[in-house]
Amino acid sequence: MQYRFGDKFKIFPALILIVLLAIPSLALAGHGDAKPVKKGILLAAFGSSMDEAQITFENIDKAVKKAFPDVPVRWAFSSAIIRNILAKNGRIVDSPVTAMSKMMDEGFTHVAVQSLHTIPGEEYSGIVETVKKFEGMPKGMTKVTVGKPLLFSDTDMRRTVKAIIANIPKDRKSKDAVVLMGHGTPHFANIFYPASQYYFAQADSKIFVGTVEGSPTLDDVKAMLAKSKSKKVYLMPYMSVAGDHARNDMAGDESDSWKSVLTKAGYKCVPVLKGSAEFPQVVDIWVDHLKVAFKHLGNN
Known part of the structure; x- marks a missing residue:
């Protein structure tokens, strides 16, 4: 095949471009191969200092x-107060930042973080903001996803209502009322509590x-109880754990506890000290959220 001398100069720039584009790949290969995919799960709860x-x-x-x-599954508590109390008793639980840092050092490239909170409030938002910072960090993680809290969608609300009702003590009569104590928050996500009232009322008016x-x-609850004409009230935490709020604010003997206030108002109160996460049907909702988050990690 024949070609003119000038053709060399037409081909030469293209060859230079190909070589230049290949240099970064060659440099990367010279410094070691890309990290292998390593997937992990981080469970992030508010936490509790109570052994029960x-x-x-x-x-x-x-x-x-x-x-x-x-x-591999790791744990973190988002409450600094809870972590400090546990640390004084010799039990160390990582914060979300510390847990993610350790997982990064261990070579995890893909991490699904599951929020174990009830609503998408301040604690949940803080976890999302924190853990997502580890994505794309130099020598950090390739992909980080966050599973939704217990209540996030219409389906979540309906499933939670069924799960809670299924775990009300069996000796409760249809004329007896059930009062669920949620935490509450100034965050706009507090709307999930009055929304819960609506969903529960559709299933059980008491x-x-x-x-x-x-x-x-509590005053709102007292007003609703008065209309129900119930005489007996089952008190249950609408929280993942039956911790300090459930044992003191709800079922405590202090004069301002819900049990004391309602007893004084003429109701016979029966505290049920079980958090919602003790109910397998509720745990299933969190696990299903985690399955979605884990699926979204992908492989690359």
Whole structure:
């Protein structure tokens, strides 16, 4: 084949371009191969310092490990107060930042973080903002996803209502009322509590939702109870664990506890000290959210 001398100069720039484009790949290969995919799960709860509440976390841990038998599972508590109390008693639980840092050092490239909170409030938002910062960080993680809290969609609300009702003590009569104590928050996500009242009312007209630090209040609950004409009230925490709020604010003997206030108002109160995460049907909702988050990790 014949070609003119000038043709060399037409081909030469193209060859230079190909070589230049290949240099970064060659440099990368010279410094080692890309990290292999390593997937992990981080379970992030608010936390509790009470020994009685630890069964809640054990239940969730078992359920997650059953659903993901080959995936390493780590834990974190978002409450600094809870972590400090536990540390004084010799038990160290990582914050979300510390847990993610350790997983990054261990070479995890893909991490699904599951929020174990009830609503998408301030704690949940803080976790999302924190863990997503580890994505794309130099020598950091390739992909980080976050599973939704217990209540996030219409389906979640309906499933939660069924799960809670299924775990009301069997000796409760149809004329007896059930009062659920939620935490409450100034965050706009507090709307999930009055929304819960609506969903529960559709299923059972004698189930009432109140909160410690939000709305509906205990006064709102008392007004609804008065209309129900119930004489007996089952008090249940609308929280993942039966911790300090459930044992003191709800069922405590202090004059301002819900049990004391309602007893003084003429109701016979029966406290039920079980957090929602002790109910397998509720744990299933969190696990299903985690399955979605884990699926979204992908492989690359």
